[in-house]
Amino acid sequence: xxxxxxxxxxxxxxxxGYGLLALLGVLGGVGAIPADFWLGLIxxxxxxxxxxxxxxxxxxxxxxxxxxxxxxxxxxxxxxSREGVASVVTFVPAGLFGIGWVFxxxxxxxxxxxxxxxxxxxxxxxxxxxxxxxxxxxxxxWHSRYTLPGYxxxxxxxxxxxxxxxxxxxxxxxxxxxxxxxLLTGLGWGWKLATWRYNDRLEIPTTANTATGLAGGxxxxxxxxxxxxxxxxxxxxxxxxxxxxxxxxxxxQLLAFGLPxxxxxxxxxxxxxxxxxxxxxxxxxxxxxxxVERWLFFAEAKHTVTLYYxx
Amino acid sequence: MTCLPAHTDKxxxxxxxxxxxxxxxxxxxxxxxxxxxxxxxxxxxxxxxGGNVDGVWxxxxxxxxxxxxxxxxxxxxPRSCLHCETPACVTVCPTGASYKRASDGIVLIDEDKCIxxxxxxxxxxxxxxxxxxxxxxxxxxxxxxxxxxxxxxAEDDRVPACVAAxxxxxxxxxxxxxxxxxxxxxxxxxxxxxxxxxxxxxxTNKYLPPRAHTTRAASVxxxxxxxxxxxxxxxxxxxxxLSN
Numbered sequence: 001x002x003x004x005x006x007x008x009x010x011x012x013x014x015x016x017g018y019g020l021l022a023l024l025g026v027l028g029g030v031g032a033i034p035a036d037f038w039l040g041l042i043x044x045x046x047x048x049x050x051x052x053x054x055x056x057x058x059x060x061x062x063x064x065x066x067x068x069x070x071x072x073x074x075x076x077x078x079x080x081s082r083e084g085v086a087s088v089v090t091f092v093p094a095g096l097f098g099i100g101w102v103f104x105x106x107x108x109x110x111x112x113x114x115x116x117x118x119x120x121x122x123x124x125x126x127x128x129x130x131x132x133x134x135x136x137x138x139x140x141x142w143h144s145r146y147t148l149p150g151y152x153x154x155x156x157x158x159x160x161x162x163x164x165x166x167x168x169x170x171x172x173x174x175x176x177x178x179x180x181x182x183l184l185t186g187l188g189w190g191w192k193l194a195t196w197r198y199n200d201r202l203e204i205p206t207t208a209n210t211a212t213g214l215a216g217g218x219x220x221x222x223x224x225x226x227x228x229x230x231x232x233x234x235x236x237x238x239x240x241x242x243x244x245x246x247x248x249x250x251x252x253q254l255l256a257f258g259l260p261x262x263x264x265x266x267x268x269x270x271x272x273x274x275x276x277x278x279x280x281x282x283x284x285x286x287x288x289x290x291x292v293e294r295w296l297f298f299a300e301a302k303h304t305v306t307l308y309y310x311x
Numbered sequence: 312m313t314c315l316p317a318h319t320d321k322x323x324x325x326x327x328x329x330x331x332x333x334x335x336x337x338x339x340x341x342x343x344x345x346x347x348x349x350x351x352x353x354x355x356x357x358x359x360x361g362g363n364v365d366g367v368w369x370x371x372x373x374x375x376x377x378x379x380x381x382x383x384x385x386x387x388x389p390r391s392c393l394h395c396e397t398p399a400c401v402t403v404c405p406t407g408a409s410y411k412r413a414s415d416g417i418v419l420i421d422e423d424k425c426i427x428x429x430x431x432x433x434x435x436x437x438x439x440x441x442x443x444x445x446x447x448x449x450x451x452x453x454x455x456x457x458x459x460x461x462x463x464x465a466e467d468d469r470v471p472a473c474v475a476a477x478x479x480x481x482x483x484x485x486x487x488x489x490x491x492x493x494x495x496x497x498x499x500x501x502x503x504x505x506x507x508x509x510x511x512x513x514x515t516n517k518y519l520p521p522r523a524h525t526t527r528a529a530s531v532x533x534x535x536x537x538x539x540x541x542x543x544x545x546x547x548x549x550x551x552x553l554s555n
Binding site for chain 2: 062064070071073074078079084132135137139205206210211214215218219220222223229231304305308309
């Protein structure tokens with residue numbers, strides 16, 4: 001599949017934004033994170049900013065973005081429509097929570113409820129994003145039990161590491177939070193390795209034989225219907241060289257998981273300034289690594305239409 | 312609404328005979344010619360005379376070499392929308408632009424509602440949908456919905472343009488929901504198959520596999536010419552004279 005940057009950035013940014021929003025909603029609502037104006041403003045601004053930037057970026061993928069409002073109508077059948085509805089609905093409790101927690105400095109009560117609802121909305125939205133990909137049968141690497149948990153884990157991981165960076169910057173971080181981020185990043189690493197292992201061993205029942213209805217023997221593409229690449233090949237026939245795939249997987253692992261774990265572990269017991277700098281570095285590097293991971297998620301996915309072209 | 316109809320009154324579709332298709336591309340050209348002025352018009356061409364020619368086509372003919380223990384053969388393979396019974400291209404559509412008609416099962420796109428998110432083309436395993444980068448919307452085969460019910464055409468012409476154009480009658484159009492229809496009986500007789508049945512989309516269009524290799528072909532050569540009999544008498548003398 002063609003890794004369009006608008007979609008790569010959209011899924012990565014909203015994943016991190018909703019992860020951060022969910023954690024802020026739950027922890028801020030009950031007062032586990034103190035209601036502080038500047039901390040609240042910057043952290044809620046970052047969460048909602050990432051979400052809004054991601055959603056805006058996703059409209060860049062559309063052929064007719066001015067009609068995007070129509071995408072809220074088909075939630076009964078379409079995961080993409082459900083994602084649109086869930087993302088917009090989530091803004092309501094998120095906004096109320098932001099007003100109560102940041103501007104009024106309240107915790108508990110209706111602010112806690114709004115925070116909890118925002119967290120639920122965030123989780124639901126990330127689930128709908130994951131299901132858009134997991135529901136596509138023609139792409140075996142996506143239509144697997146690894147896709148949906150992957151989106152949830154990566155959202156929690158990137159959101160958690162961002163929250164840690166914010167709290168450490170405001171000098172109210174804790175070793176528990178650091179340890180939690182190390183564990184989440186380790187979980188993400190493990191899940192990604194398991195996903196790649198599953199994909200590399202995948203035996204896809206769909207072949208050139210079943211695609212053409214020609215039973216038995218071998219079916220070899222002799223001649224394409226067209227001389228140049230068409231929409232199908234540009235959009236779904238994207239191929240990545242095996243050596244590049246190996247190298248990019250190494251880069252993704254180093255940036256998204258390896259380096260953040262090292263930086264977060266190194267931050268234990270250091271004075272404030274060092275902890276803050278290391279935590280922010282870990283968050284920034286992890287986000288860059290997740291962009292590489294998401295690029296690979298698309299680039300390594302193979303659509304059944306490529307079988308018609310002998311690819 | 313992108314929810315699928317529980318039942319369609321008819322299941323209009325195509326039956327394509329891979330035995331007789333000669334890969335002449337007449338169906339491809341006829342389809343383009345009709346539809347670039349039809350329901351989903353235009354079928355945009357980008358850089359048609361340049362080095363990076365691209366464009367929207369509803370029907371594409373591939374050529375394959377099918378090799379079995381019986382030997383190899385060339386199979387020409389027209390590929391277009393199969394108007395599936397459970398088309399995920401319709402259910403994934405977030406806007407309701409894609410729909411399956413309850414009356415005849417044809418899968419169509421409302422161009423005015425399409426936002427060009429391309430998700431339907433990802434959901435189609437067969438590559439039936441092509442994006443028009445110029446108009447910014449998705450396009451697909453309409454089963455010539457503007458021909459098959461068209462009272463302005465002679466009754467014989469109320470078939471999809473690709474079917475009308477096929478010089479070897481490799482393409483057949485009819486109601487595959489009716490077991491007594493000519494197309495259904497053809498499918499039963501020739502063992503017509505679904506493409507990618509494992510995907511579970513239940514395509515309406517069927518493909519008739521090439522017939523088995525036959526042993527009835529002229530495997531015995533024609534009898535060799537007999538040598539001219541040498542004759543005596545006058546004709547024999549003429550023959551000897553001329554042979555010298």
